[in-house]
Amino acid sequence: MSREAILSQVRTALGRKSGQPVPPPPAWPLQPGSMDTPARIELFTSRLEALNGKVRRVPSTQDAAAVVSEILAGRDAVAAQTAFLEACGVSAIPGVLWGVTDPAQWRQACATASVGITSASYGIADTGTLVTIAGPSEPRLASLLPPVHIAVIPAASILCSLDELFLTVPEPAKLSSSMVLITGPSRTADIEQILVRGVHGPGEIHVVIVEG
């Protein structure tokens, strides 16, 4: 009822008729990325470090697990189950919970784990951002509930800018019901504008860039 009333009020206010054609919205050309991979890695690193994120680079997938273990430093972790993380040997790290498929068990594990390990679909160099597109192997809560987040990403997935992201993924809803851009650790400045990290999401974020 409200639907018809509101739509009709909108049309009356605008002097439009139902189904009246609409001209195309104003065009704004998105800029394609121009940097090469080493430059992207450099920029991504400096931007994320400026936000107090930590970045580590490893030459190949074989070297990733050792660095992740080092960051874990014995803490327990839950991991998303992407093929890339498996190739990086994350599934075999002691203390990493791998292979949970039951939703209730997964949620419980994320709520109690010290660290969440994920991959990301893309990085954005310009802002030091991780782009996570949720799916069966990349759930939402691993990068959100634990106080520490480790993301392992291939260097090739780092895009230059927000423009390049929307050139690459112009219709995110076709891929997933959730695309989240993560730019640094969770933070607030609600009390006297004093910066405090880790208010609801992870206060610590590590990105391991796999170059090989």
Added chain:
Amino acid sequence: MKNNGIAETVSNANLQLAIYTATGRLITKRQTAVADAVLPNYQELRSVANEIKRHTIDHLDHYLEQFEAAVQSHGGKVVYCQNGTDVADFVLGLAKERGAHLVVKSKSMTTEEVDLNERLEHHELEAVETDLGEYILQLAHQRPYHIVAPALHMTRYDVADVFTETLGVQRETEPENQTKIARSVLRQKFLDAGIGITGANFLVADSGAVVVVENEGNARLSSSAPRIHIAIAGIEKMIPRATDLAVFLKLLGRSATGQPLTVYTSFLSGPRRGGDIDGPDEFYVVLLNNGRTRLLADAEKRESLYCIRCGACLNHCPVYRKIGGHNYPWVYSGPIGAIITPQFHGVGKDPWLPFASSLCGACAEVCPVKIDIPKILLALRSEVKQSAAGRSRVEKASFQVFAWVMVHPRIFSWLGAMAARLAPRPAGGAWLKKLPRAFAAPPLAKWLSQRDLPPPAPKSFRQLWKERQGK
């Protein structure tokens, strides 16, 4: 007009310092973030954002229908609501049907606008604000002081008082520890809640998606931990395409807090999909009218609906920076509040509001979607003057006399000469300092209490000009 509140705010030195420091910091951060060196096409982005908003608002019916169809195609549901009662009825009905007893909420001005928390709690459905600032305010029973920084006016000691009184925790004055207290209380709420409510910074028509930007992670938690996610947004939050976010996201964070991107930007287009092991099972988008179609009907002031609620106009407004957020009559404060409140409530309700501005234009200069706020203030002033609330015979007659004098040069110069002769001349060409008792009526005396008048010039400009021509 809440004269008392304004006088109290202006004479409270600590509060003045808090407002000035916070808004001043936000001004600097914004300036750095939109500087040429980091965002060379900032002005172009503003123009295109304005054009996209104009296009969307001018064809809003089309985009609402497109949005609705897209939400449905991904298994979500759109609920149109005329007002706060409709919204509360929907949430309460759904909570009852699904057996939900607790709602977690992330920051949303739209839900503040319809007093959603009070409405839900009136029917014994607990609704907890989870943004740190909003949580503090909910515990303190206050409304937001600022669109973006809701607890801007409170000190850590105020927060300590609120926490000790309401949560029964030991007194804690360090913001970091205070944040930890809030985190641990709210973490359990997120896990227990049956429904999560968020606002939406944008509604994306081609995707049927809501976009929520935030720094804390509470909006992510509200939208992905509970079984049901409800996003509540005004119908004007629409943009046509996901790709338009490349324009708007660059402007929003920078204008609000000086961040190129906020920590989290969630693009949410429905319930969890096949094979997902987390995310909500149900996804609803409440599209709220609450008077927006009335604003839409006024082509001249329609641009008020382009607002993306960044708060930059508040930070830059000399009036907001003096009187703060709680002296505005509604939840929307500052210049944007001054133009939308009279349009939502009618100019008769708070006829002083469009006049509470020096028309300095700072708001329009920093608005990321280029809303011409001063122009709308002037239009509203004219409406007030034509309404019963603002009509004044004395004022009207004065302006008629003024207009008559201004079109009669001889009378004008004669009056000028008379005024110069009659004006008091303190010795030695000093400034006026104070009025002779005969003129010390309240408006003039009040005006002079903060300023002074220079001594009248011995010769008028016209006289000087005439002499010059004669040479």
